[in-house]
Amino acid sequence: MVKSAYSFATKKEKIEKHIFVVWVDNEAGVLARVVGLFSGRGYNIDSLAVAEVDRSNNISRITISTSGTPRVLQQIKLQLGKLVPVHKVADFPRNRKTLLREMALLKVVSSRSHLEKAKKLCKKYKYAIIDRTEKSYVFEVSALKNEIDNLIKKLQPLGLASASRTGVVAMTKGSEIYK
């Protein structure tokens, strides 16, 4: 029944994945402003990575992996741009011009043979064993998000005890940078 509902969502538009990189003043509350904008306006955050990248100018770089309709993605960019501590917002489309990486620390606790099997699986990616004991390995793996998803799935039966992931970070290829 319609009753007093004034409007309904009618069109179903295609949802796209997208990455925004945001340069912000590294000040108290800035991350809350960015994250609050997303939750307040109903946008999605698939992953978020943030750290200071320029100490002298007090600038942090936030990488946000998100998804939405093209119109929502355009809104996200424009709304982010309005926040006072935001210096610039850049689109990083998921294509050949963009380098994407995520780093994961994966702890496997298991038998000798399982640990070796786990090591073999990790060899497909850029990896290192950064801690080892008789019963456990901690792997450091950097790869694409879905590669890490797959790796985790495969490590689970081999005794994956703990996984920690950074969320995706992005960089343009070649000599170009965002001004």
Place this chain on the structure above:
Amino acid sequence: MSNLMTGAAMVFRTLEDQGVKHIFGYPGGAVLPIYDELKNHKKIKHILVRHEQGAGHAAEGYARSSGKPGVLLVTSGPGATNTVTALTDAYMDSVPIVCITGQVPTHLIGTDAFQECDTTGITRPCTKHNWLVKNIKELSLILHKAFDVATTGRPGPVLVDIPKDIQFQKGKYVRPKKIINKSTKDNIEINGKDDDIKAVATLIKKSFKPILYTGGGVINSGPAATCLLRELVSLTGFPITSTLQGLGAFPGNDPKFLGMLGMHGTYEANNAMHDCDLMINIGARFDDRITGKIDDFSPRSKKVHIDIDPSSINKNVAVDLAVIGDVKIVLGKLVSLLKQNGLDLANSNRQKIATWWNEIENWRKKNSLSFINSNKIIKPQFAVQRLYELTKAQDTFITTEVGQHQMWAAQHYKFDKPNRWMTSGGLGTMGYGLPAAIGVQVANPEKLVIDIAGEASVLMTMQEMSTAVQYELPIKIFILNNHYMGMVRQWQELLHEKNYSESYITALPDFVKLAEAYGCVGIRANKPEELDRKIEQMLSINGPVIFDCVVDKAENCYPMILSGKPHNQMLLGKEEDEISNEGKTQV
């Protein structure tokens, strides 16, 4: 060392340097040092409200009627949280206000101290920006930046939270020469690109069924924008409609003006929006109360959107051409380009769009704002019409609460100047009008200020009558009293099978006695024949008045676009078929 001053003194020094003459506020523990300093600053007058929400709306009324930022000063905790409604209201309607809050001393922040709350956290989503000042060295810079952020770009509210120890500390006062913030920086770069302006001019030349759809952005842009808009209309001969917030930018009595559009807009305005081939949106934001069903919104038109806020573009409605910039600058460029081309548009267009005007005149014949008047009971529309007729000779400022009375005021009170109409549009805040009227009267001491109110709304902030009496602010509270939350009742009647769930107020105060209790004058009108005399009586009183206008309880506000309907399917009122022509009041 004479350069040093306390944080509290710095607050006032900043206000003085910003040219602030009035602040609205309420003292409390965490702002005592600032209130202590007030006595040393005679140039700044403090208006003591009765509730912090009232201070916020008063600051809004002050800002919207004067074009200057409104300032409020409140304490921590409940003082701050009480302003949240007003801040959100100002954020939705783009009103520049600066809210200064006290905070518990810095060493107590995070300890759940008495009257502590996370003020910047709570107000983050309802301000353009806010600051918690943790270092006296930053205080004066932040305060100046706050004024800059509030007043540049798309205006809006800002908040500065100052812990009590910072108010006591001494520091050096710095007044920045020029602040380049996001809004000012962007404005320098983008103020209507020449190519875009040319493209608009081309569309104007080609159009057969044009319409100008204007909003609050025209008024926010200042008096120059209003003049240019009027010039654009006389140059092009185009019909023009306005949103609720844009009323007054174009004269309400001009034949080119089709009245307000949207949910309770006129038949001609909404049909013209639906059938046009060119829509030029100037400083409006395609709000859902304007567009109705979005898929069927103006399906055959080219849409141009002029807005200072890039995030307004394509937010609700995809447009063909966006011009980012301040309305006065964009219209300035557009008008001079149209003139420069020597198009003689007024004449050449007259031919071209004559058929379009004929269509519009046919829609106009519906008299969609008409109603059946009565000689037994006061119809609310009639009350607004009489109020208009008896006050139009003066430079009158109107505020409203939210609901049916607000829509009737928008439909039947005609404005011919900007900054004369203050209403809560985006947030729809019941209780806005009375405190806003206080702010308007403070900014315009000699002018007639009337709050057209509903009895339910006005009770939400009624306590501010006490403020009006204290400062001898002669505001007139004109209550259209129907005992119902009228708009809720209307929706329940039309859309919820007349289940009037909790929308009738059985125990209302006697508003005449209430006025007397506050120390002002109360007047009641029950019959249509006494209405004029009583309004004249109200206008003759040099002091605040509460006018209890007892109106028809069952009257609905028409026209109305119902749920999920497009602009060309309007409800004109159930009596439509039965109305004889003589029974209709022509508007």
